[in-house]
Amino acid sequence: MKFKTFVWFVGPSLFMMLLFIAAPLISVFIQSFQITQPVMQQIEVETCTPGFLTQTCTTEVKTVPIIDEETGKTQTTTAWVGFQSYKNVLQMDKVWAAVGSGNFSDILQIDFWKALRFTLMFTLVTLPLVVGVGLMIALAVNNAAKSLRGPVIFISLLPFIITPVIGSLSIYWLFVGDGILTATLERWTGQDIAMFAQAWTIELLMYFYRVWHVAPFAFVIFYAGLQTVNMDTLESAIIDGASRFERLRYVIIPHLMPLIIFIALIHLMDCYRVFDEIIGFRSQAHVISLQWLTFDFLTPDDAGNRAISRAAASAMLTMIGIVFLLILPLRRTWRDHKGGAH
Amino acid sequence: MSKATAQPLSLKIFSGAFLAFWCLIAAFPIVWIAVMSVKSPRDAFAASAWDVITGPATRAAGNGLSLIDIVLGLAGLYFAVRWAFTRLPGLVEQFSPPGFIVLGWLVGAAAYGLLFVLIFFGVLPYVFGALNAIAGPLGAPILGLTTEHYVAVWVENQFYRNFMNSMIVTAGVVTVSLTVGTLAGYGLARSGSDLAFWLLIIALVFRALPHSVLVAGYLPWFINSAEILRPILGDLSPTLYGQPWAIIAVLVAINQPFTIWMLRSFFQNIPAELDEAARVDGCSHFQAFRRVIMPVMWPGVITTGLFSFLLGYNDFLVTALLLDAQNQTMVPAIAGYFNRETTTTDQVEAVAAAVSITAPLFLLVMVFQRQIVSGLTAGAVKG
Numbered sequence: 001m002k003f004k005t006f007v008w009f010v011g012p013s014l015f016m017m018l019l020f021i022a023a024p025l026i027s028v029f030i031q032s033f034q035i036t037q038p039v040m041q042q043i044e045v046e047t048c049t050p051g052f053l054t055q056t057c058t059t060e061v062k063t064v065p066i067i068d069e070e071t072g073k074t075q076t077t078t079a080w081v082g083f084q085s086y087k088n089v090l091q092m093d094k095v096w097a098a099v100g101s102g103n104f105s106d107i108l109q110i111d112f113w114k115a116l117r118f119t120l121m122f123t124l125v126t127l128p129l130v131v132g133v134g135l136m137i138a139l140a141v142n143n144a145a146k147s148l149r150g151p152v153i154f155i156s157l158l159p160f161i162i163t164p165v166i167g168s169l170s171i172y173w174l175f176v177g178d179g180i181l182t183a184t185l186e187r188w189t190g191q192d193i194a195m196f197a198q199a200w201t202i203e204l205l206m207y208f209y210r211v212w213h214v215a216p217f218a219f220v221i222f223y224a225g226l227q228t229v230n231m232d233t234l235e236s237a238i239i240d241g242a243s244r245f246e247r248l249r250y251v252i253i254p255h256l257m258p259l260i261i262f263i264a265l266i267h268l269m270d271c272y273r274v275f276d277e278i279i280g281f282r283s284q285a286h287v288i289s290l291q292w293l294t295f296d297f298l299t300p301d302d303a304g305n306r307a308i309s310r311a312a313a314s315a316m317l318t319m320i321g322i323v324f325l326l327i328l329p330l331r332r333t334w335r336d337h338k339g340g341a342h
Numbered sequence: 343m344s345k346a347t348a349q350p351l352s353l354k355i356f357s358g359a360f361l362a363f364w365c366l367i368a369a370f371p372i373v374w375i376a377v378m379s380v381k382s383p384r385d386a387f388a389a390s391a392w393d394v395i396t397g398p399a400t401r402a403a404g405n406g407l408s409l410i411d412i413v414l415g416l417a418g419l420y421f422a423v424r425w426a427f428t429r430l431p432g433l434v435e436q437f438s439p440p441g442f443i444v445l446g447w448l449v450g451a452a453a454y455g456l457l458f459v460l461i462f463f464g465v466l467p468y469v470f471g472a473l474n475a476i477a478g479p480l481g482a483p484i485l486g487l488t489t490e491h492y493v494a495v496w497v498e499n500q501f502y503r504n505f506m507n508s509m510i511v512t513a514g515v516v517t518v519s520l521t522v523g524t525l526a527g528y529g530l531a532r533s534g535s536d537l538a539f540w541l542l543i544i545a546l547v548f549r550a551l552p553h554s555v556l557v558a559g560y561l562p563w564f565i566n567s568a569e570i571l572r573p574i575l576g577d578l579s580p581t582l583y584g585q586p587w588a589i590i591a592v593l594v595a596i597n598q599p600f601t602i603w604m605l606r607s608f609f610q611n612i613p614a615e616l617d618e619a620a621r622v623d624g625c626s627h628f629q630a631f632r633r634v635i636m637p638v639m640w641p642g643v644i645t646t647g648l649f650s651f652l653l654g655y656n657d658f659l660v661t662a663l664l665l666d667a668q669n670q671t672m673v674p675a676i677a678g679y680f681n682r683e684t685t686t687t688d689q690v691e692a693v694a695a696a697v698s699i700t701a702p703l704f705l706l707v708m709v710f711q712r713q714i715v716s717g718l719t720a721g722a723v724k725g
Contacts, residue, residue: 005627009529010541012522013598020595021548024559031562140361143354148361150711155365157707157714158372163656165673166696170371173378173693180374183389212367217718224719244353269550276658279677291659294554298561298663308562315555322550330543 025319032085032312038065039075085313089293112314115293118203119321122289123271126210130267131260133211134218139248141219142226153220160216168209168280172196175205199286206277206287214270218263225259226252265329272325290318372700379694380487383686386693397486405490406483411470418466426454463489491687491694501695504675507586508655511671514590515654516647519597524643526598527605528631532614542606545599553596553659560592564664584666592660597653601646604717608642609635645717648710655703672699 040063048057066075091110098106107113141152159167174181175195186193195201229252237247253260275291278284284292297311349357377395378386382405385397400406407415430450438446474482495501530538563570564582571580582588612635620630655673662674670678676699679692707714 002627003535006529006533006535006538008628009631010526010538013526013602014541016522016591016595017545017548017598020560020592021551021556021598024556025551026559027563028555028559031558036562136360137364140357140364143349143357144361152361152365153715154707154711155369157711158704159368161652161703161707161714162372163658163673163699163703165656165658165676166699167371169676169692169696170375173375173689174371178387178389180389180391180394184391212371216368220715220718224715272550273552275552275554279658291552291554294552294558295659295663298554298558306561308558311554311558311561315552315558318552319555322547322552326547326550330546333543333546 028312028315031309032316033080033082034078035081035085035309036076036078039077040064041066081309085309086317088310089313089317111288111293112290112317115288115290118287119272119274119290122203122206122210122274123268125207126214126271127264127267129207129211130214130218131263133215134263135222135256137215137219138222138226141223153223156216156219158216159212160214162213164213164276165280167213168206168277171205171209171212172281196281196283199283202281202283202287206274206281206283209277209280210271210274214267217266221259221263222256225256229255268325272321290314290321294318375693375700376697378690379491379697380489381690382486382488382490383690385486386690387686396484400486400488401483402486403488405486405488407485407487408470408474408477408483410473410477411483412485414470414473415462415466418462422458422461430454491691492698495691495695495698499691499695501672501675501698504670504672505698507665507669508671508673510586511589511593511661512651512654514587515593515597516650518590519594519601519650520643520647522594523598523601523605523646524639525631526602528609528635530602531606531609532617542603545602549599549603556592556596557660557663560664564588583664584669586665586669589661589664590654592664593654593657596660597650600653601650604646604649605642608639608646611642612638641713641716644710645713648706648713649717651706652703 042061042063044059045062046057046059048055050056068075089112091112094110095107095113098104108117137156141149144152162170173179176182178186182193182195195205233251234247237251242250273291274289275295278287278289278292281287284296288296294311294314297307297314300306374394380400381394381397382400382403384399385394388394388399397406434446434450435443438449530542561583567582568580616638617625617627617630617634620634621627625633657671658673658677661671662677665671665674672695676692676695679688679695
């Protein structure tokens with residue numbers, strides 16, 4: 001294909017990606033070093049309240065934003081502040097104070113570190129669970145009668161396809177207050193249970209939700225992979241006296257290895273962006289994630305202001321994690337590409 | 343199956359039990375919110391599961407189904423679904439003009455949905471009401487069921503506005519991202535150059551980006567876009583914040599990396615000899631694409647379209663931050679219920695709204711199960 005034709009085919013897509021993905025990235029990068037504030041001025045205001053004989057008047061100095069007379073909006077200035085926004089997000093002074101005094105748990109009181117801890121732990125805990133549960137379902141479906149497979153796949157797809165916010169809400173409603181499962185648990189254990197009063201129970205539910213949501217994806221891929229297992233190898237393994245478990249360990253899992261890597265990669269990318277669970281479980285008071293932190297900075301506060309520069313700084317810090325996440329798989333792909341070219 | 347690979351009974355039982363357990367876990371939360379949504383608040387949050395299912399408080403309030411309702415209703419449902427799968431396709435093909443079969447299906451599905459709602463919620467309750475009145479003990483309600491929360495959500499809270507916004511956004515996302523993505527996917531699949539490889543790698547990196555990073559980049563520009571664009575467009579310059587079409591552009595771009603990867607793997611499965619033959623016969627690349635590739639690419643395009651649909655439909659983060667209240671789509675709108683979720687009635691209304699959002703997805707899996715499965719495996723198994 002000629003280069004010019006190639007550009008015509010790829011051009012529109014590339015344009016969209018450059019305009020709406022690459023350009024915002026650059027914009028975020030620049031914003032993270034800037035801060036935009038309304039221009040304030042100090043004015044003397046005399047307020048009078050009606051009183052007997054004479055009015056009672058007080059003068060005070062107030063700080064108010066300057067309002068542009070033409071547009072009626074507040075004037076703003078943009079200033080370069082260097083790493084100030086990063087400092088505000090990271091709060092390193094508090095971190096060092098915590099390290100100095102030995103109270104490491106104090107670090108987790110700071111929003112950013114709290115979010116980082118949860119995001120990483122969430123990613124690492126759910127990854128093996130998703131692969132394991134997905135593989136088990138795939139093996140079980142492969143074992144089941146042919147007529148059962150269609151309905152089972154249908155039911156399994158439901159958690160995968162459901163809107164993440166709604167999916168987490170549906171689990172939230174099972175446990176909230178005296179939801180049906182909390183009530184059942186209380187009856188079994190005989191004590192009062194509040195699932196949403198402390199961080200660790202919410203986290204458990206979040207892990208459960210994510211595995212419930214993603215395991216079907218792993219299952220479908222593993223199931224497709226199981227259909228292509230080489231029967232000859234499997235039979236020779238049987239002749240060599242391999243037990244059922246050994247066949248799984250030495251024949252089937254190596255065959256599925258590329259798929260396991262693929263799922264792990266997709267899962268790492270998606271888990272690192274964990275966000276919808278925070279909304280669905282309404283856990284912001286206890287558990288937050290990196291992406292939620294940026295979302296929170298971008299949401300207008302009570303006065304209608306958005307902390308754009310702090311959001312940009314936290315977004316850039318989130319990006320650093322993505323770079324670490326992708327270095328290994330990208331190096332591998334590059335080597336494969338080079339190997340394939342020669 | 344040979345004797346050596348035959349499984350011991352214990353393993354079979356274990357595998358079957360595990361599968362049954364998984365199906366229970368997979369379906370339970372979704373089925374349960376569907377059950378909760380048709381009960382009065384007291385029943386929906388009752389402590390005993392049996393009370394939630396049978397709904398004594400709902401029944402006491404005079405909303406319930408009798409044995410006659412259940413039997414006739416299920417029979418009606420069965421015939422309605424059967425008719426949809428046996429007769430509807432024929433009717434659609436008969437009445438849609440040639441070349442507009444997709445449009446025909448859209449109109450057919452919408453008409454069917456409307457008719458379904460009209461008959462099951464408009465006509466049948468009155469018919470059954472009359473039947474129950476003359477049936478005596480058989481006509482007494484045994485199962486509590488009320489549609490009041492759905493009425494409250496859709497009519498009083500005007501959820502249909504959010505539904506329309508969702509439909510506009512998703513339809514836009516699917517159409518634009520498929521048009522742009524198909525061209526790019528074809529170009530990438532047929533070009534083996536280093537440039538194509540790098541584009542794909544960059545797309546992979548873009549796919550990994552958290553969406554909040556991108557939204558942090560859009561927000562200041564979108565809010566001030568009217569002033570930024572004024573020198574170029576004059577007084578026509580729009581404020582992009584809150585505009586559905588701006589959201590469509592954003593979601594299309596976010597979706598592009600995934601779309602081109604997926605479509606590329608589909609196009610690689612179409613033999614290159616096909617368009618080479620067309621080129622030998624004197625077609626340009628675009629003519630070859632239009633006349634030879636387009637007729638055979640639909641399975642891949644439909645599958646990719648399904649995933650674009652899911653992205654547009656399920657998105658919370660982008661729509662919550664970039665759309666204002668009037669143009670809100672369904673998923674962020676449900677967050678509005680959290681803030682006023684003070685009484686249990688509000689909670690059950692939120693449940694009803696959640697079920698309303700899930701219902702179209704349920705239909706989607708029912709109709710397109712095969713395409714979804716093939717789409718999931720396309721990227722992974724074929725490399």
